[in-house]
Amino acid sequence: MLATLLRAVRRKVRLARFLGADAFDVVAGRRPPLTPPRALVDAVGGYDFHVVGQHLSGIATTLGALKPHERLLDIGCGVGRLAVPLTRHFTTGEYTGFDISRRAIRWCQKSVARSHPNFWFVHADISNSHYNPHGALRPESFRFPCADQSVDIAFAASVFTHLAPTSADRYLAETARVLKPGGRAVLSFFLFDPQLMPRLGGFYPRFAHFPQPYYAVADPRDPEAAVAYDEAAVAEALRAKGLEIVRIARGHWARHPDPLSYQDFLLAERSVT
Numbered sequence: 521m522l523a524t525l526l527r528a529v530r531r532k533v534r535l536a537r538f539l540g541a542d543a544f545d546v547v548a549g550r551r552p553p554l555t556p557p558r559a560l561v562d563a564v565g566g567y568d569f570h571v572v573g574q575h576l577s578g579i580a581t582t583l584g585a586l587k588p589h590e591r592l593l594d595i596g597c598g599v600g601r602l603a604v605p606l607t608r609h610f611t612t613g614e615y616t617g618f619d620i621s622r623r624a625i626r627w628c629q630k631s632v633a634r635s636h637p638n639f640w641f642v643h644a645d646i647s648n649s650h651y652n653p654h655g656a657l658r659p660e661s662f663r664f665p666c667a668d669q670s671v672d673i674a675f676a677a678s679v680f681t682h683l684a685p686t687s688a689d690r691y692l693a694e695t696a697r698v699l700k701p702g703g704r705a706v707l708s709f710f711l712f713d714p715q716l717m718p719r720l721g722g723f724y725p726r727f728a729h730f731p732q733p734y735y736a737v738a739d740p741r742d743p744e745a746a747v748a749y750d751e752a753a754v755a756e757a758l759r760a761k762g763l764e765i766v767r768i769a770r771g772h773w774a775r776h777p778d779p780l781s782y783q784d785f786l787l788a789e790r791s792v793t
Contacts, residue, residue: 597641645657651682671698708784
């Protein structure tokens with residue numbers, strides 16, 4: 521009881537601090553356009569909204585080679601960290617994003633889509649044991665909000681790192697379904713191989729629990745809080761759906777030299793046949 525009360529008090533103090541900082545930014549004229557409230561950013565990942573957004577858009581445009589006229593699907597778009605910088609990148613291109621956070625999608629619809637008619641945001645009440653345990657939709661049967669072969673790039677940052685194997689397999693299948701022939705998938709993972717596997721307990725997240733040899737979780741009591749996958753298993757799952765890995769850009773999480781980002785990012789292409 522006491523612990524629950526203390527958590528509630530800390531949340532209220534944190535919210536008050538965020539509201540105060542937001543108000544000060546407005547008064548001081550330091551709030552850039554298309555900046556969501558700090559409390560909302562904190563609820564869907566935290567960190568500096570615009571810095572992270574620029575980082576992700578750089579990955580989409582360099583690793584993914586996103587062109588200003590193409591169509592991108594943002595899987596797990598959150599509060600629009602990728603969408604906001606892409607409003608300055610797209611000319612005739614189109615963006616679709618979906619997320620399990622209703623509040624995040626409402627902000628994106630109100631603040632981004634109203635002034636950028638080529639941007640669409642969809643709320644998907646998908647169940648996730650860590651982020652949305654009471655979601656109405658099962659991830660194993662969820663259908664991405666895009667038609668078959670209609671997307672040039674499918675982008676997912678910090679999504680597969682929170683998906684159990686059955687959910688991840690469904691998301692890969694849906695990624696393949698919506699991609700055009702020759703389309704690209706830019707997806708982040710925590711990836712391990714036989715050489716890295718014995719050292720997984722020494723990184724952050726600390727992966728020390730293996731429900732199956734091909735994947736590991738950081739906390740067996742909260743398995744979708746952080747999930748790592750065997751690289752060969754991911755490559756095989758992608759290949760089975762007509763996607764072939766072109767490049768893997770290693771992440772800082774496992775102390776790889778010269779990392780692209782914190783997580784590992786892979787680029788896969790859909791076969792043209």
